[in-house]
Amino acid sequence: METIDDALFLPHSQLQSFIDLLWRKSYEVIGPHVSQNTIEYLPLHQVDELPFAYRDKQEPGRYHLVKTSHERYFAWANGAQALKPMTFKASQTLWQAHKNANQELEFSTPSSPLLNTAVIGVRACDLAALAIQDQHFLQGDYVDPFYQSQRQHLFLVAVNCSHPASTCFCASTGDGPHVEKNADIVLTELDDGFVVEITSQTAKDIMSELLLEPAQAQHWQQKSQQLQQACQAQTRSISKKAHVQISNKNKSQVWETLGRQCLACGNCTAVCPTCFCHQQQTEADLSNTLISQLRLWDSCFNADHSYFHGTVVRAETKFRYRQWLTHKFSTWVEQFARSGCVGCGRCISWCPVGIDVTAVIADLIKEACDESL
Amino acid sequence: MNPYEPQVVDVIQNIEETPTIYTLRLRFRDKARQQAYRFAPGQFNMLYLYGVGEIPISIVSDPADEFVIDHTIRSVGRVTKAMSKLKAGDQIGLRGPFGRGWPLQHALGKDVILVTGGLGCAPVVSVIRYVIRRRDLFGRLVIMQGVKHADDLIWRDQYEQWETLHDTQVILAASEQPSAQWPWHSGHVTDLMHTAVFNPNNAIAMMCGPEAMMNAAIDPLLREGLNEHDLWLSMERNMHCAIGLCGHCQYGANFICKQGPVFPFAEIKTLFGEKGF
Known part of the structure; x- marks a missing residue:
């Protein structure tokens, strides 16, 4: 044999x-x-x-x-x-x-x-x-x-x-x-x-x-x-050039629509295998004699993620969604020489309102194409 | 090596600048660490108050001072309010310095324009003091400082003294309720950009403060003919780790704690002024 x-x-x-x-x-x-x-x-x-x-x-x-x-x-x-x-x-x-x-x-x-x-x-x-x-x-x-x-x-x-x-x-x-x-x-x-x-x-x-x-x-x-x-068997896909195609879409109408759909729950960032945001918290033991500095997973969908000097930079959900998506699919490429998305699809399945990131990217690219006509 | 773990510093002095602004003068408990400590104006440290938390604060002392490290702080949040109560002899944690500082080498031989608003003056005051102590190495010095209330101007004596120096211009403005004791301009400091005297072909501008203030100052400077590579801004965002890992301070592809906090305008202009980034 x-x-x-x-x-x-x-x-x-x-x-x-x-x-x-x-x-x-x-x-x-x-x-x-x-x-x-x-x-x-x-x-x-x-x-x-x-x-x-x-x-x-x-x-x-x-x-x-x-x-x-x-x-x-x-x-x-x-x-x-x-x-x-x-x-x-x-x-x-x-x-x-x-x-x-x-x-x-x-x-x-x-x-x-x-x-x-x-x-x-x-x-x-x-x-x-x-x-x-x-x-x-x-x-x-x-x-x-x-x-x-x-x-x-x-x-x-x-x-x-x-x-x-x-x-x-x-x-x-x-x-x-x-x-x-x-x-x-x-x-x-x-x-x-x-x-x-x-x-x-x-x-x-x-x-x-x-x-x-x-x-x-x-x-x-x-x-x-x-x-x-x-x-x-895979029917969904993302354009290999998405990082360039969406790089000028900061003012897109797509964010307005998403801002109304997205619950800013942060599920997508919790299940994303590449999301790395974390916060630090100070925790005291009951006798207040040993203080621990903890690192906890954080999400750019939380309001306090962008809090400084008494203001929240991304108070509106549309800005948080835009931050997440433009980072993951566009500016990530400048940081890591590749996209921050590995195609696992978790953010699609675990989104409680079913936002499909592949469809969002396609919408942004279509809008960019229409504008260039 | 754990880059998250602070080192112990002694509070040498807590100087009250105004009822809400104070300067912490610090020194490492470990002498060797104090001797080895080097920073560039514009960089920042993470200061930790026992049981309360850790915050980023820019360094205002002169980098040539081997003995102390000064931080000027406004009581605004939970940690800064608690830190305002520190006394000489207390101990806190410090790690740093972090980030990119002001381009002082690049500024040698040039006219230096400093535009600041509010407590933005703290990181820039380190540059003013740096230039004044090495006055012959630089061209004209234009100090532009805007405050909301006249009372917010700290180090008033120093501004009055700087005004008397040769080739030095001081432009001050208070936007609200200027009192009778305010001999300078009423309104925004950015309304006075045209009064700054400098050679745009051989000048560098450094600014720090609210983004709206910096935004208003950029256009007039560029219109004067200043190159956008000679225009530098200190940016601010939420920061937890200070080492480019926690993600809070991301600004486009930049981590402000790592690539910044000081940026040439050319590097951030596509996002600057865009709401939500």
Whole structure:
């Protein structure tokens, strides 16, 4: 039988051995579970905790999981969160202050030992977003030490997307559905198991213990077909030139309409895997002797995000929506040399009023074209 | 290294400038840190008051002063009001300096025009003092300061003294209720741009204060023939981290804490004056 170099095959029957092996290697293994009517990444011990046979139905303002008769573990697109909360935590103590016996002020940084964490089921869009967050928190003038240590402890087992949701558009942003970089292991799920591609030395050392057979040519062929179908299944898209096309649209009528629709709830920024805004808050313990400076996720949809000197720069919702969209899709390119959108579609599904960002961008581009006629 | 964690500084003095404006004179508790501390006028520090919070404040002392770091502050919010009660001997936290300061090297040999409004004068006063101490290195010095009420003018004695210096012009204006003791102009300082005497082909303007004030000053200066690359503005937005990570101070593609707070007009003119950014 013809086999494929550099690719192994992990039968579904051996998935439990793989999970056990990672725990034995001292990783805390995190994987997708059905939880709170969505897919959440939680500690994973048993294969039957995985979302076996589930599919996700996503539309603007709608997320729904359904159990089907298919026999796969990863035939769904994504849930509200994936990697972001693991590296950029929703709440993080940055430092603490207290007064010593002489009433002198002292500062310290709390240290917490971190476990190596293996995440199973990471998608291409989330890996692309992780690369952007790496750029933001690790590659600027100041390195964020909290992000850095959490990031260094991640071992990433990706799964190529075979069943994108109707809200997905990663093919148009160039970030998926196929994982091309940033993972340690890339799995492609077929009906009877996984094609396994190993892309780091750590992964090679670990996987050698499973004694897997090489993947066969027919597995490879199925994998290619599946990926092609996953691309073709995506109906939404965003123009590759959107950052230029919308760059002069600060005065567009589109913002007026959105300002009336948008609730400024900030769901889109909470589920966005690239949004990095955070605020600092000072918190005292009950005895008021240990003060902690906390970093919490923030959103440019909150009024106080733009508060200074007694004024709110973006008091109106239309300005907040414009800030978010023009940053994510236009000025982001100047900051990071790429768009801030990886096409995961979460902001569309989790928007309570179903605002579809791909339609908003299309409206802005159409308006720009009409004006240039 | 944790770039979020402040260092301890001692309050050397808390100087009352007006009933609502005060200057905190600070020194690092760690002597080596004080000696190593360098900043450029126009940069800012993050000051932390125990149990209350942290805020960005520009530095007003002379960068050549090795012993103290001064910050002039208006009591306006929760943290600045609480800080106004600090006394000599108290301790607070400081991290910095952050951001891009004023283009003082670029200003050498040029006429220097400084336009400020309200407490905008604080970051610019550091430039005035810098130029005056090194007077021969610069051309004419034009100091334009607008305040709302006559009482808001701090360091009045200094303005009167600066007025007497050679090649130095002081233009002051109060927009509301000027009192009998106000010998200068009543109205907006930006109405007086035409009275500033400078050579537009060899001048640099630096301004700081409310954006509407700066906006009103830009056109007359450009009409005089000043190059937009020689027009510099200090911008302000909400700031939490000061290191370009928290996202609050974004202004287009710029993080004001990192690429600013001082910008050449040419870099920000597409957004400047646009509501909501």
